[in-house]
Amino acid sequence: MIEVRDLCKSFTRVVKDENKKTISKNIKLKTKKEDFLAVNNVSFKCGKGEIIGILGPNGAGKTTLLRMLGGILTPTSGEIKIAGYDYSEDKNAAKKEIGYLSGNTKLYNRLSPRELLSTFGSLYNMEKDEIQKSIEEIIKVMDMENFIDNRIENLSTGQNQRTSIARCLIHSPQVYIFDEPTLGLDVISSKSIIDFMKSERDKGKTVLYSTHYMEEAETLCDKIYMIHKGEFIASGSCEELKEKYNTNNLRDIFINLASQRGDLLED
């Protein structure tokens, strides 16, 4: 369902230039631009009926990776296939199969969730009755009866996040790509989103999501990829990882691997 090969994304950043001799109050004169790889040669597959977790700390490259998979960012190199469609050949067909939740989704405050879902259904060229049917299903799945007709500006953080996720469901995609879907939510709101991901897995959908909550990934994911400085440093099921690294705790695995590379405390 998702196939990724040798994926890279480089950005340009401004860094201090130790070689510049210019004596000036203007700090900009002592800087230079350099390219760096935010995602470095990443390959993986994610099948039907699987939840895959991308785990890593702030700045590890999770969002950059997911944005490329969601078709928001163009890779510097590498291949992405979604539901059999190659991004380089048929990006639109690939994108139709994706429900992508970005980390900073902004919704239209003056609309209600129902109006928002209806608008997005039209953007996907769905028929009116098809949209209505899909909305009724989404209301049940995401438990939105209580606030489906309220203005979005009056929703709580958890209700807002459920609405953002609902927006990804309207066109019944095969693949979900969620960037930190439970970030900042209380246990009850997180639980409803986690339960939703489990139920979609059980329907045979593919769920790829990023998080830095190791315990959450431990209970939810069929397979985990640990990302650090743009590279996958470990992968496997939770049990495989614990056995391989001889510990009961994903957090310890990550910290040990990052410190072995001598770069745990950088950045």
Ligand SMILES: Nc1ncnc2c1ncn2[C@@H]1O[C@H](COP(=O)(O)OP(=O)(O)OP(=O)(O)O)[C@@H](O)[C@H]1O
């Ligand atoms: N548009 C950009 N231009 C330059 N650098 C960028 C850009 N987007 C991301 N980066 C850099 O790429 C690296 C990876 O960032 P990314 O947002 O993918 O990390 P992340 O794992 O999602 O972090 P977080 O958990 O904090 O959201 C960081 O060093 C970040 O500063």
